[in-house]
Amino acid sequence: MTATTVTLKIDGLEVTVPEGTTILKAAKDNGIIIPTLCNLEGLSPYGGCRLCLVEISGSPKLFPACITPVSSGMEVTTQSERLTEYRKMAVQMLLAERTHICSVCVANDHCELQSLANQLGVDHVLFERNWTRLEIDSSHDFLVIDRNRCILCTRCLRVCDEIEGVHTLDLKLRGKDAQVIMDLDEHWGNSCSCTSCRKCAKVCPVGAIYIEGEPVSHTKHKDIAEFITERRQRKWKQ
Amino acid sequence: MNLADIQKIAEQEVDFERAYKYRINVCCSSGCVPLGAFKVLKAFEEAVKEFGVEKECKVAKTGCVGTCSVGPAVIIEPGDYLYQNVTPEKVREIVRDHIVLGLPVKSMLYGNPAFFKKQHRLVLRNAGKIDPSRIQDYIAMGGYSAIVKCLATMTPQGIIYEVATSKLRGRGGAGFPTGQKWSLVARAHGKPKYIVANLDEGDPGVFANRTLAEADPHAILEGMLIAAYAIGAEKGYLYIRSEYPLAIQTLQKAIAQAKSLSLLGDNVLETGFKFDVELRFGAGAFVAGEETAILASVEGRRAMPRPRPPYPANSGLWGKPTLIQNVETLANIPIIIQNGGAWFSKIGTPRCTGTKCFSLTGKTNNPGLIEVPMGITLREVVFDIGGGVPEGRKFKAVLVGGPSGGCLPDALLDLPIDYDSLTRVGAIMGSGGIVVLDDHSCMVDTAKFFTEFCVDESCGRCTPCRAGLIRVKEVFDNLTQGNARMEDITTLEKASSYIRDASLCGLGQTAPNPVLTTLRYFRDEYVEHIRDKTCRAGKCFKKEERGATP
């Protein structure tokens, strides 16, 4: 740990954390939970989902807590009417973007998007919903991807690249058309780089990547990235 | 080649030019080439021989004059006589009357001096005057004297001080103070340092940077050299979209010539200073012009923005300190060094100094490329320079700032054009697009058009821009087809504010501007579309008839 620390206020609570810590981590270590979707401890930050936006006094802008480092004297607000409104908006946009029907989803009751919608009190979707019919790939022996449930958080890409170290997964196309692909857009069963390590399924926050025949509650293990990273650094948690 | 040799080339070239009485400059830029500029050039070369005046006349191909809609354009010096719509058939008459008899052909001259009157050509100082494929032409106009001055007499800190004094702000859209950016990169730890010159120019209908590169490529290279010397960089990348083949050719040639005169390379003008420029080609994504996306693209990765911090000044290309600068910003640098920062700071307004190039398009009498001092009003641009709206139609709005700019009504025509005023009314400077709309345009349809553009160009990284803009676009589909409800206005406002405030990069943050400004200034039209299912411009609700009536 670095010797230098920084003192700041989060929701009025004075906290002291090592320099370079993100607002998200500083808050979490002090019992303040900020909603997140794309961020995962142990993986590089992505800053895509925008659920973790917070206010910093003195600036009209919003800041992603998962990336913004703390600085001395900062006053962070993690809960406000505007932030709740905006978080609900993000969840609604994600729900409307692709085919999310919780009742027929493998991840029902074990889905981070669903539980965020619950927590935030999203009781309707402001927009007309889009029912995508993207390709479902079940060519792998046991891994399945249903791209209609993907929220493009790229956790799977990052765990495959940064932890497993093979970079089987990447994105093709851009914007609303972006999709997770294997190798150079191969079927998963034909991928020559995939080691079948299952990490992508473990970290997927929704029911997009899952293991055939296995309850999602059993598959999901999103601490895997942090766990492996810490072991590699020879750090052992008490 | 050393510092004194550059001076010699300049003197030789001036002597060489003096031998000619006339100079016939034929615009051979992207606007005039399709209209037959090369045939006109050839016709002039033949005609001066035919009349036996080839010893008196230098026929040169040059860059854009700005009056692209009436091309091919030809300027005859001295006197800056601008001929419009020149065809090979007209060339003999021009040479006979203007050169041989000394009588300019009045009927063929560009008839609208007002177009130039309120312009102030600093960045485009050489456009239409020099042959961009000859480095000697640039040197004769005082080109490369600024880098000579820097290397011979100035310290890097001194250069940064001049740039800071000039109060120059970035011309790529955001208007960040250039001097401040340079000192950030100069102070940043890490070596090597890099420069990226941004010529991505992805906004539809905007062609100011392309024109600059085609007309005066060495001004960009000299700006890069000075920046490199000031911040301590040894390598620069010039990022240009591949849709600009003529600009690419011109720059490639310019880089080769600069290398041959040891203006670029391992030992610039025998001073020990080392700097090289390499071109990198973009594949046409609008978002690739965003500063972190351009870095990814130069490194060979997918052009996707990333969150900042870290800022490119500290961690840019391959994690090293990197200066990213728009090419128009860079082209200002040599004249700031030549004339001093204090001189520059007196042009324009106190907070926004200098000039800005704009592509003036849409329903205007004089479309083309213009350069105006900061602080000029929209009215002067639309009505004085642009000559108003054609065919007696009524002015309705002016879109400033490209696809993510703002639609401003006539009540705001007296607004001065500068970064801060534009932001205040919901528009942006952007990379320099001004589109004039007349009463044939439906503001709902206009907002829809630009939203569609941003939907297609979103990179897909962040939720608001990727998953939000498309929903906004669908509300517009309903509006223009008569299926919208009053609540949809609130939905538009809520979603747009969210996308503006929550998006990761400038694309998403500015994409709602056309929606928000039309809602602010032309709300009536939205209400009419919903309540009365009418469109006062006659654009919406009649798909099958579209295009049938004017």
Ligand SMILES: Cc1cc2nc3c(=O)[nH]c(=O)nc-3n(C[C@H](O)[C@H](O)[C@H](O)COP(=O)(O)O)c2cc1C
């Ligand atoms: C979506 C998007 C597109 C952009 N495109 C361009 C561009 O084509 N050219 C450019 O110079 N700057 C562009 N920018 C601005 C750059 O991010 C950056 O601010 C600029 O190149 C910095 O140079 P300057 O300080 O000289 O303006 C774009 C920004 C965004 C958000």
Ligand code: SF4
């Ligand atoms: S199973 Fe492992 S190697 Fe295969 S795609 Fe998933 S994370 Fe990558």
Ligand code: SF4
């Ligand atoms: S498949 Fe899952 S982990 Fe991968 S991007 Fe989609 S939602 Fe995220």
Ligand code: SF4
């Ligand atoms: S705002 Fe749009 S272009 Fe920018 S990062 Fe987000 S999705 Fe990509």
Ligand code: FES
């Ligand atoms: S958790 Fe911070 S942007 Fe997704």
Ligand code: FES
């Ligand atoms: S391209 Fe010839 S005048 Fe603009």
